[in-house]
Amino acid sequence: MDLRTAAAYRPTKPELAVFVSGVTSMGLEILAVRIIAPQFGSHIYTVGGILTVVLAALSLGYWQGGKRARGATNREMSWLLLATAVYVAIVIYASDMLLIQTSTLALPPRYASLPAAIILFGPPTYLLGFISPYAAELSQKTGTGEASGHVYALGTIGSILGSAATTFVFIPAMSIDAIGLLFGILLVGTAVVLTLPSISRPPLIASAIVILLLVAAAGGGPIAYDHRGEVVHESQTAYQQLEIVDDGDTRTMFLDGARHSAIDLEDPNRHVFxxxxxxxxxxxxxxxxxxxxxxxxxxxxxxxxxxxxxxxxxxxxxxxxxxxxxxxxxxxxxxxxxxxxxxxxxxxxxxxxxxxxxxxxxxxxxxxxxxxxxxxxxxxxxxxxxxxxxxxxxxxxxxxxxxxxxxxxxxxxxxxxxxxxxxxxxxxxxxxxxxxxxxxxxxxxxxxxxxxxxxxxxxxxxxxxxxxxxxxxxxxxxxxxxxxxxxxxxxxxxxxxxxxxxxxxxxxxxxxxxxxSESPAPAQSAGGGPLHAATQQAAFEPPLVVTPSER
The missing domain is CATH 3.40.50.150 (Vaccinia Virus protein VP39)
Known part of the structure; x- marks a missing residue:
């Protein structure tokens, strides 16, 4: 394909769907690390678990999509994209609550993040896995090999763009909720394009409802009491989640949910830690x-x-x-x-x-x-x-x-x-x-x-x-x-x-x-609230240990 041909190239609707599914699936995978790490840590087991879940869900989606691809239509792909957008809204709205609930499961620490990754990112990735085999079935290419190769090339290009944009542009500049909203709107917009030019009432109404769900999820969220204190600053940096929390006179910097620095606002000379x-x-x-x-x-x-x-x-x-x-x-x-x-x-x-x-x-x-x-x-x-x-x-x-x-x-x-x-x-x-x-x-x-x-x-x-x-x-x-x-x-x-x-x-x-600044106080941990009263110690024993959240 020469430059003139490339400039004149206009993707078909199935090709657009594959490209967008690649962008979204890889973007969600990168986003998953930033959502799950504050609760479970950013060690290799968290990252590896997310990669495992995403690849397994995509493979299952490819397999199921391939079995059902005969007779596939653009309208069916449209509904798949809308369903994925709905789940993205769920991730935006309920991720904090789901992370807390899954963290209580009795699992070995290295596997602790897997339930959260499965629940939050397994379903949307699975649904996106249907798109490639559907698009290959609808491809205008003459041979099976040419059609599948073309589809997977477009999906991979989309994945490259989604990975790069999420990593280098979106995360440093936007909140997690805003990025999720962006991906959701992209999915809904693509779903609408797939039904043009004669979009019927049901897809149009469904698209409008999904947009409202996404906006409501990004604008609100479950109201939860933060036991750490008042969050006076929160941002996603290129490296980690950064929070500044005031608890009375103590100001603490949290990085990926763990305490890293603290000062006494009333007594700056005090070594809090x-x-x-x-x-x-x-x-x-x-x-x-x-x-x-x-x-x-x-x-x-x-x-x-x-x-x-x-x-x-x-x-x-x-x-x-x-x-x-x-x-x-x-x-x-x-x-x-x-x-x-x-x-x-x-x-x-x-x-x-x-x-x-x-x-x-x-x-x-x-x-x-x-x-x-x-x-x-x-x-x-x-x-x-x-x-x-x-x-x-x-x-x-x-x-x-x-x-x-x-x-x-x-x-x-x-x-x-x-x-x-x-x-x-x-x-x-x-x-x-x-x-x-x-x-x-x-x-x-x-x-x-x-x-x-x-x-x-x-x-x-x-x-x-x-x-x-x-x-x-x-x-x-x-x-x-x-x-x-x-x-x-x-x-x-x-x-x-x-x-x-x-x-x-x-x-x-x-x-x-x-x-x-010289007298020891009760110890603090990177994770939970005070220990049960039965763990309190006498004055001659080591200081009481309490466990605020590390997540």
């Missing part, structure tokens, strides 16, 4: 606090840690945050102001280190999640790169989410053993007395140090930092017993399997008391 106080541990391991001139944070979030360092130390702070919308939210809601001593870089952390010529005295890695860890920021090759970008007496601090012991400690053991390949000494500190999944802080020095707890305690007393690290020092853990843990390498992707034991487990985040 206990583990952010531990970020100051490297200042006990440097030769002199006054010698710390440059600090790098990999992972910004609400920029709570970087702003604290800028305020407390005479140092220049660089922050690498891959998501520009997160940085914008930090500016709008967490008081971030870039200056001569605070610079944000929109970059992947590893790429930044590869491209920079700067040498840092302290590097803090705060880019891990409970269920999704950037693999390339865990390996021995990355750790060697960090060591190269540190001063000879520099200190590296990694915020690792895992359990101190047991099966859920596998990632912690592997991460510490990997760091030991690049750094002479490493030190681990738990942030909760419980053995639940928590923020374990691993600090590595770029030269041999051999600090004891007594050494660190003496430095803590002598240096009078802005935070008292006595509790952190007391939480120092003995060297990891993970001698059999794997060393993580670029060519050996084991992180997902190491995270497996943590799926569905309680994640504890200790909080400080609201009236003091």
């Amino acid at each position: 206990e583990y952010t106080r531990y970020f100051h541990l490297p200042m006990l391991m440097t030769e002199d606090v006054d010698d710390v001139d440059r600090v790098l944070f990999i992972g910004g979030g609400g920029y709570v840690g970087p702003q604290d360092f800028e305020d407390q130390y005479d140092a220049t702070v660089d922050v690498v945050e891959i998501d520009p919308d997160v940085t914008t939210a930090a500016e709008d809601y967490f008081g971030l102001e870039e200056s001569e001593t605070m610079t944000s870089h929109t970059y992947d952390g590893r790429q930044f280190l590869q491209n920079t010529d700067e040498t840092y005295d302290v590097i803090v890695l705060d880019a891990y999640k409970q269920d999704q860890v950037p693999f390339h920021l865990t390996t021995v090759e990355f750790m060697s790169l960090v060591s190269d970008r540190l001063a000879d007496d520099g200190v590296f601090h990694a915020n690792v989410i895992a359990s101190p012991s047991g099966p859920a400690a596998e990632f912690y053991h592997a991460q510490q053993r990997t760091m030991e390949q690049a750094f002479p000494d490493t030190y681990s500190f738990r942030t909760s007395e419980s053995n639940a999944i928590q923020n374990i802080q691993i600090v590595a020095t770029n030269h041999e140090t051999g600090f004891s707890e007594g050494d660190l305690a003496e430095r803590n007393d002598a240096r009078a930092l802005s935070v008292d690290l006595s509790d952190a020092i007391d939480n120092h853990m003995a060297d990891s017993d993970g001698n059999e843990a794997p060393i993580l390498r670029d060519d050996r992707g084991e992180v997902d399997s190491l995270l497996d034991p943590m799926l569905g487990q309680r994640y504890v985040i200790e909080e400080t008391a609201a009236d003091s």
Whole structure:
């Protein structure tokens, strides 16, 4: 087909239906990840489960459509597209409710997202699967092979467009409901075109009703109480769902449903999350606090840690945050102001280190999640790169989410053993007395140090930092017993399997008391409400753990 012929090409109605079904099916598949991930996590099992469900539903639709394709008409395809649009309206309106209901099913964590994916995206994808065999039956091509090849080529082109448009245009610019509404209207519009020029009353009335359903679903939705507080900002970024929630005086940033940063609006100097106080541990391991001139944070979030360092130390702070919308939210809601001593870089952390010529005295890695860890920021090759970008007496601090012991400690053991390949000494500190999944802080020095707890305690007393690290020092853990843990390498992707034991487990985040930045408060988790009263502990026991939602 030459350019002139291509320019003059006008698709037939069946060809248009196939193309639109490709656009919509792949668009819904991409959208499914953004809808399901906040409830079940964005790990490989969620993404793989969605792909499995979509491919299975399409295959079943192809098979059933092929059996019923003899005698197919444009009108039948029109009704299929309208039925799909109706289900899209259901997805828009009821997805939150269905996600909550399916999350209560007693399934192993790695399979927990499958019921939601099946219920929400199985039926519409199945219906769209009918379109290709119907279109092949109605094709004007002379041979079966030519007809089927032409149809599947058009469907694939539509899928490419739907995938690219949803990923690069729609999700960064529109809400989930608006994107669903767009797909629904596209389906209804195509259904109408298939019945032209002599559209009868029933399809016309049905199309109008479906449009009203779509608009009502996008404009409303089940009213649900959000136990987290008042959502003051919500957006879909190119990387994740971003929410800012105010609960009394506490403002929290949620990324894909998990808490990542928090500030006290009445007491900005308070460390709401206990583990952010531990970020100051490297200042006990440097030769002199006054010698710390440059600090790098990999992972910004609400920029709570970087702003604290800028305020407390005479140092220049660089922050690498891959998501520009997160940085914008930090500016709008967490008081971030870039200056001569605070610079944000929109970059992947590893790429930044590869491209920079700067040498840092302290590097803090705060880019891990409970269920999704950037693999390339865990390996021995990355750790060697960090060591190269540190001063000879520099200190590296990694915020690792895992359990101190047991099966859920596998990632912690592997991460510490990997760091030991690049750094002479490493030190681990738990942030909760419980053995639940928590923020374990691993600090590595770029030269041999051999600090004891007594050494660190003496430095803590002598240096009078802005935070008292006595509790952190007391939480120092003995060297990891993970001698059999794997060393993580670029060519050996084991992180997902190491995270497996943590799926569905309680994640504890200790909080400080609201009236003091130094006193511990009840711990918080990334998921549910308070534990039953029977779990409350006496004053001499570890803090009470409650479980707000991680989803």
